Amino acid sequence: MSAIGIRVRASAGTRPRVRGLVWLVARQHRAALWAGLAVVVAIAAYIVWQRAEMMGYVRAHDIQGCTEQNWEGLCHGRDIDPRDGTSPTADALRHLSDTYRTPLLNTGRLLIALPALIGVFIGAPLFARELETGTHRLVWTQSVGRTRWLIAKLALPLTAVTTGTAVLAALYTWWWRAARPQLQDIAWGTAVPFDATGPAAVALAPPAFLLGAAAGLLLRRTVPAMAVTLGATAGVQYGLDALRPHLMTPWTVVSDAPGAFPSIPRNVYFTAWRDLGGGFLTRSGEKVPLDRCSSATDSEDAWNRCLERFGATRRWYEELHPASHYWPMQWTQTGICLAAAVALAAVCLWWIRRGRA
Amino acid sequence: MTDEIDASGALEASGLGKKYRRGWALRDVAFRLPAGRICALVGPNGSGKSTLLSLAAGLLTPTTGTLRVFGRSSDAPGARARIAFVAQDKPLYPRFSVADTLRLGRELNPRWDQKTAERVVAEGEVPLSARVGSLSGGQRTCVALAMALGKRADLLLLDEPMSDQDPLRRHRMMGVLMAEAAERGTGVVISTHVLAELDGVCDYLLLMGGGRIRLAGEADAIQAAHRLVTGPRAAGGGTPDALARHTVVETRATGRQLTALIRPADAPAGDGWIVTEPSLEDVLLGYLRAPDAPPLFTADARTTGTEVEA
Structure with missing residues (x-):
């Protein structure tokens, strides 16, 4: 033992x-x-x-x-x-x-x-x-x-x-x-x-x-x-x-025409976390998010009419968090x-x- | 300071109560257990024995009253080192080896005595390398006892420690336990409902019933306070006049004879009655059969506030 x-x-x-x-x-x-x-x-x-x-x-x-x-x-x-x-x-x-x-x-x-x-x-x-x-x-x-x-x-x-x-x-x-x-x-x-x-x-x-x-x-x-x-x-x-x-508060970047590039460096744009939200701006600069017209998806006409009803112009905006x-x-x-x-x-x-x- | 603590005894309960969700398990318990005694804690199942021991071990907190261990509250840090507890189901880590289990004791107790613990394990023929999960019930008990004895506590609280032991191992374990207790003057409280298990071993007695203490004190004093008397039955049944002066614990009729366990007030019974001294087992059985018998506390077991019926 x-x-x-x-x-x-x-x-x-x-x-x-x-x-x-x-x-x-x-x-x-x-x-x-x-x-x-x-x-x-x-x-x-x-x-x-x-x-x-x-x-x-x-x-x-x-x-x-x-x-x-x-x-x-x-x-x-x-x-x-x-x-x-x-x-x-x-x-x-x-x-x-x-x-x-x-x-x-x-x-x-x-x-x-x-x-x-x-x-x-x-x-x-x-x-x-x-x-x-x-x-x-x-x-x-x-x-x-x-x-x-x-x-x-x-x-x-x-x-x-x-x-x-x-x-x-x-x-x-x-x-x-x-x-x-x-x-x-x-x-x-x-x-x-x-x-x-x-x-x-x-x-x-x-x-x-x-x-x-x-x-x-x-x-x-x-x-x-x-x-x-x-x-x-x-x-x-x-x-x-x-x-x-x-x-953090995301950045809002603005573009003058659909498809046109916003006024920030491409490098910053492509390394940012995007898809947070976006839409079009009214004449006075107010935001019209795209999802406000998400029900009007039958045709492009209906979509455009919906956006026009909110006073949206062709200027679009996007919210993003830059890599910084x-x-x-x-x-x-x-x-x-x-x-x-x-x-x-x-x-x-x-x-x-x-x-x- | 030391004297004061020792004077207050190993355990001292006053107004002690414990309530679970289903009701009171202990109610208004007050008693005193002096240090160094071998105490039997007897009572039917569900009488509150395990609850009392868990309270003393500091595993439960009282609902009412206090339970002091060597003069200190039972959940005080100092009280824990002076008490060893073996719970009824002997909780041990099943995946530990016996050696690991003893090491647990060594690591967590400043006064650990490895030699004693190993001796107890060897006495029970439990291999040190065996996994605890693979041991028989009796072997587990032996390891649990080794943990308690290795702790070198001043008071051992053992909740039905021998219930799953075969007679041979039970005898050997009791031998080891009593030898250790005698050598170091350790107090022991053993709960049991097998009265024979403690015959000739214990010198102190606590009998519980319905969550209360019914008998408390030195075994021989309790034994000496009782008499078995046998005499003629009263004509209409009930307690015969001859016994009226005494406290009658229990009466049993056999034919035209009546046997009663009494606490005599002075000179026992009287003419025509045969008086014998009961064994401790007779006394305990008498109280167990008569749940409404008045409680008895000897002078040693009383605390201030203990209700005493002479």
């Missing part, structure tokens, strides 16, 4: 020594930690591989920084026609867009699903499983307090999921920025890539995890907590998506998410201190 005791101590001594609650939480989540690490490594390797292949293609066909937008191409200062079947540059650009658009967007979709997965599979069972099976009573009758237990149980997985998400978000941002010139038609303000790149991608993980943890703590049952977390994180992400255009709005909007959404995370952590602390759990 003493031999077994010595063996246990020796094997524990060879690993880095973690102590107390940190050891307990790490031991409890050992399997999840390895699984999470495997997922992060797999996705990271895929991103690195895809980006390397993409960059190899770009270099091989000499199309660095070439852009294609609205059937107009710009490459090393020369205009090219992307529909020109005889141009190898146009061919290469088309091929690049066809080959890497889907992997890039699908990887982004996977990344924006991660917060929900973290909330449902790591956050929700965190307390719910203990409260459901009664194992919390084992820990609560040792010599450490429940508040310290709660903080350890929240802090360790929170650090792990935030680190993992940060690695993936950084790599995806790195890939995205390389692919951006050739894929400028993808609106940067939509969930992919906005929620999959930059600090906003990292900041979605903590509130999702804490939402799951709080749901488990309050509901005390794993499956309902998982269901609530899934619904709530999906709701939060849809909400953020709807809120995003309003995080990306970082301020990223940080604003990050702030919202972190504030939500702090609030959820406070709910957990308050709940356990009230002795309700």
